[in-house]
Amino acid sequence: MTPRGGTRCLYFPCNALLCLVLTMFIFWLIFLPKEPQFTVSNASLTRFNFTDTDNTLDYNLALNITIRNPNKRVGIYYRRIQVFANYRKKRFANVTLPWAPFYQGHKNTTILNHVLVEGQQLAVFGEHDLSQFKSETAAGVYSIDVKISLRVRARFGKIKTPDYGPSNINCNLKVPLSLSETLPSGFNDTKCRNVHVLTNPSNLPRI
Numbered sequence: 001m002t003p004r005g006g007t008r009c010l011y012f013p014c015n016a017l018l019c020l021v022l023t024m025f026i027f028w029l030i031f032l033p034k035e036p037q038f039t040v041s042n043a044s045l046t047r048f049n050f051t052d053t054d055n056t057l058d059y060n061l062a063l064n065i066t067i068r069n070p071n072k073r074v075g076i077y078y079r080r081i082q083v084f085a086n087y088r089k090k091r092f093a094n095v096t097l098p099w100a101p102f103y104q105g106h107k108n109t110t111i112l113n114h115v116l117v118e119g120q121q122l123a124v125f126g127e128h129d130l131s132q133f134k135s136e137t138a139a140g141v142y143s144i145d146v147k148i149s150l151r152v153r154a155r156f157g158k159i160k161t162p163d164y165g166p167s168n169i170n171c172n173l174k175v176p177l178s179l180s181e182t183l184p185s186g187f188n189d190t191k192c193r194n195v196h197v198l199t200n201p202s203n204l205p206r207i
């Protein structure tokens with residue numbers, strides 16, 4: 001046991017760690033992963049009736065969702081896409097989109113046309129929620145929060161990652177009630193708040 005041997009043992013893990021950090025940094029610089037961008041490009045709400053005698057919400061919402069992959073060197077596999085719709089923080093719909101799984105190449109834009117969120121749901125709203133519902137009904141525009149839940153994999157060059165942890169995208173919509181889906185509804189396209197999909201250290205795939 002020479003002091004020199006002991007020193008080498010102490011330094012070795014340090015070098016390995018440094019090497020790993022440097023490799024990750026170079027990898028990052030080469031690929032510069034950016035988050036995909038979600039926009040609800042159109043929406044039409046043809047039914048949104050709440051009946052307080054039996055607490056049912058009757059809804060028919062159609063959405064066009066645009067997903068853009070801004071990356072030059074990173075492809076994205078959408079393994080599962082679920083859409084949840086909430087009114088006054090109460091979830092009333094849960095739809096798994098039939099488009100997934102699909103691959104989205106570099107700089108590609110995918111339009112999910114006519115995502116249909118339709119049905120009837122038991123919903124118990126508080127007094128405050130009901131008065132909000134009444135005033136929104138009078139105005140003819142409803143605040144509906146759509147959450148898009150994702151399961152993705154990424155492709156860096158030829159390397160395909162395992163699944164990332166689940167991520168959620170939030171779209172706070174103001175959707176006017178319209179009589180017919182084919183009439184212009186006056187909906188303004190809405191960018192969704194991007195929570196981290198590819199760059200959140202806590203949901204990176206475990207390789």
Ligand SMILES: *[C@@H]1O[C@H](CO)[C@@H](O)[C@H](O)[C@H]1NC(C)=O
Nearest residue numbers: 047048049050051058059137
């Ligand atoms: C929803 O409400 C509107 C107006 O309040 C009414 O005309 C329509 O019949 C209702 N639709 C359903 C399915 O209850």
Ligand SMILES: *[C@@H]1O[C@H](CO)[C@@H](O)[C@H](O)[C@H]1NC(C)=O
Nearest residue numbers: 082084091093094095096149
């Ligand atoms: C969505 O609905 C399915 C069945 O309709 C259910 O199994 C699943 O738990 C729901 N997911 C969430 C997050 O509510």
Ligand SMILES: *[C@@H]1O[C@H](CO)[C@@H](O)[C@H](O)[C@H]1NC(C)=O
Nearest residue numbers: 103104105106107108109110
């Ligand atoms: C985007 O992806 C689709 C489907 O894979 C493909 O047909 C289209 O050519 C791609 N567009 C670009 C600009 O890469």
Ligand SMILES: *[C@@H]1O[C@H](CO)[C@@H](O)[C@H](O)[C@H]1NC(C)=O
Nearest residue numbers: 042043044062063064113114
């Ligand atoms: C979505 O896009 C399709 C095709 O571009 C269009 O026909 C439809 O009216 C749009 N709006 C909704 C709400 O689906």
Ligand SMILES: *[C@@H]1O[C@H](CO)[C@@H](O)[C@H](O)[C@H]1NC(C)=O
Nearest residue numbers: 042043044181182183184185
């Ligand atoms: C949205 O869809 C409606 C029909 O559903 C259509 O009349 C309108 O032009 C669309 N708006 C945009 C911005 O695409």
Ligand SMILES: *[C@@H]1O[C@H](CO)[C@@H](O)[C@H](O)[C@H]1NC(C)=O
Nearest residue numbers: 141174175176185186187188
């Ligand atoms: C769309 O945008 C215009 C202009 O900012 C605004 O006056 C209108 O109320 C918006 N419509 C909806 C449904 O939010």
